[in-house]
Amino acid sequence: MSERPGDLERAVEATLFAAEQPMTELEISAHLEGASVGPxxxxxxxxxxxxxxxxxxxxxxxxxxTAADLAHLLRREKEEPRRLSRAATEALAIIAYHEPVSRAEIEAIRGVQTAKGTLDVLLEAGWIRIAGRREVPGRPTIYATTPDFLTHFGLQSRRDLPGIEELRAAGLLDPVEEAFAVLTGGDDGDTGAESPSGEEDAD
Incomplete structure (x- = not known):
C-alpha cells in the first residue's frame, strides 16, 4: 500500500464500490494487505x-x-415489492426476536403448526438461515436471521428491532399472547385469548 495521505481511504472506498456484496472490516483489511481500516x-x-x-x-x-430520502428516485415503476403471507411475517418476527429457534419453538409461540413452505419462503428470500441443530432429542434444525434481513429492513443490528408492544399492536403476535408471555417469561395468566386451533397454515 502507498503511504501517501488519503491513499488508504481511497483504497477502502474503491474496495467497497467494487464489492459484489457487503464486506466485514476483517474482509476489507485482508483485501488491503492487513491495513487497519476501522477508523x-x-x-x-x-x-x-x-x-x-x-x-x-x-x-x-x-x-x-442510496440515501434513504432519495430512494424513491431510483424505484422502477414495475418494481414489485416482496410480499409475505401473515404466517411468514409472524415466523420471521419470531425468529428475529428469539433466534436461534426451531420450527417447533416457532409453532409454540404462534400456537399453530407452521407449514414447511413458510420457512422455505424466508430461506429463499435470504432473510433467515439454518444455524445448526438444537442439542436435544431429535436434534431439530434451528433458524436465525441473516445480514440481508438487517439490510432489507434498514437495521444496524437486532437491537434496532421494534419493541414487543409495537409488534403486539400490529397484530403480529395475536392470537397467541399467552404462549408468547410464557416463552418470554412474562405473565402466564389468562389473557383472554382464544385457544389456538392447531391447524396448519395454508401457504
Missing part, C-alpha cells in the same frame, strides 16, 4: 452521510446504499 470506515461513513449515497454498516458488514 477509515468511520471517516468515510461521516463523509458520505450527507451525500446521495451513504456508507452504512449492517450486522457487521459495510456497503454503500
Amino acid at each position: 477509515v470506515l468511520e471517516r468515510l461513513a461521516e463523509l458520505y452521510s450527507e451525500r446521495g449515497i451513504n456508507l452504512v454498516e449492517r450486522g457487521g458488514r459495510w456497503h454503500f446504499q
